[in-house]
Amino acid sequence: SHALRLWGSGPSVWHKNYPVAQGNRQSPIDIVPHQALHDPSLGPVVLNYDQCTSMNITNNGHSVVVQFDDSDDRSVIQGGPLDNPYRLKQFHFHWGEKGCHGSEHTVAGNSYASELHLVHWNAVKYKTFGEAATAPDGLAVLGIFLETGDDHRWLHVITDALYMVKFKVSTTVNCFNPKCLLPSSLHYWTYLGSLTTPPLHESVIWIVLREPIIVSEKQLGKFRMLLFTGEEEDQRIRMENNFRPPQPLKGRKVRSSI
Numbered sequence: 001s002h003a004l005r006l007w008g009s010g011p012s013v014w015h016k017n018y019p020v021a022q023g024n025r026q027s028p029i030d031i032v033p034h035q036a037l038h039d040p041s042l043g044p045v046v047l048n049y050d051q052c053t054s055m056n057i058t059n060n061g062h063s064v065v066v067q068f069d070d071s072d073d074r075s076v077i078q079g080g081p082l083d084n085p086y087r088l089k090q091f092h093f094h095w096g097e098k099g100c101h102g103s104e105h106t107v108a109g110n111s112y113a114s115e116l117h118l119v120h121w122n123a124v125k126y127k128t129f130g131e132a133a134t135a136p137d138g139l140a141v142l143g144i145f146l147e148t149g150d151d152h153r154w155l156h157v158i159t160d161a162l163y164m165v166k167f168k169v170s171t172t173v174n175c176f177n178p179k180c181l182l183p184s185s186l187h188y189w190t191y192l193g194s195l196t197t198p199p200l201h202e203s204v205i206w207i208v209l210r211e212p213i214i215v216s217e218k219q220l221g222k223f224r225m226l227l228f229t230g231e232e233e234d235q236r237i238r239m240e241n242n243f244r245p246p247q248p249l250k251g252r253k254v255r256s257s258i
């Protein structure tokens, strides 16, 4: 698909088209809990998600994305390391082809089966998502690890819709509130980083939750049957391993709310 050609054969060659790939605040990173600085001034993260701002689910050729109506402040994240509310724009997943590889961030060298990214943008300071996506404090992404175990009772709403977006297409999904995908504890690590996919803009305040959510192998399997390719293309490339490996910390400090 165009994304694969544009992005080359993967993370190791992205720097050719996107030199920022070798920048000083790239993501993901390996989070080492006992080296994180506990910052007592870090308050709780607050999520105010409206029931019905979800719009569609799309296979965009490199992940599956649920887009939200971000024309007002109905669904925002605030508090924690954030100076103002950030508007929910989309969420998407990264996963592997089997077992416990697939997350982007790792914790003391350990990776999880998958990672959910809830993407928000600073609509107080910037007029559009595109403008925010290139600003150092433009985006706030909540990262949630997925671990295999029992069925996740709400993830079904997403995984049952994936067969409709097997190829690079979009379909509507309404009234899905991603608050149902949060773990019970909102303890987090936070650091300044970037998009983990091209254009790799260094515009993300990362908030990574310590507690994973549990999903079943069967639910994860439905992500793995998605294709990078479009229906019209003859070669069928399964969408898996769409995660970037950890990048150098380059002196950054990771703070913890824990």
Ligand SMILES: O[B-]1(O)OCc2ccc(NC(=S)NCc3ccccc3)cc21
Binding pocket: 117, 119, 129, 130, 133, 141, 194, 195, 196, 197, 199, 204
């Ligand atoms: O690194 B991530 O996978 O996790 C965090 C995150 C946030 C956003 C994206 N990409 C998007 S929204 N691209 C479209 C776009 C990018 C830049 C400007 C306009 C439009 C990927 C990731």
Ligand SMILES: [Zn+2]
Binding pocket: 092, 093, 094, 117, 196
């Ligand atoms: Zn992501």
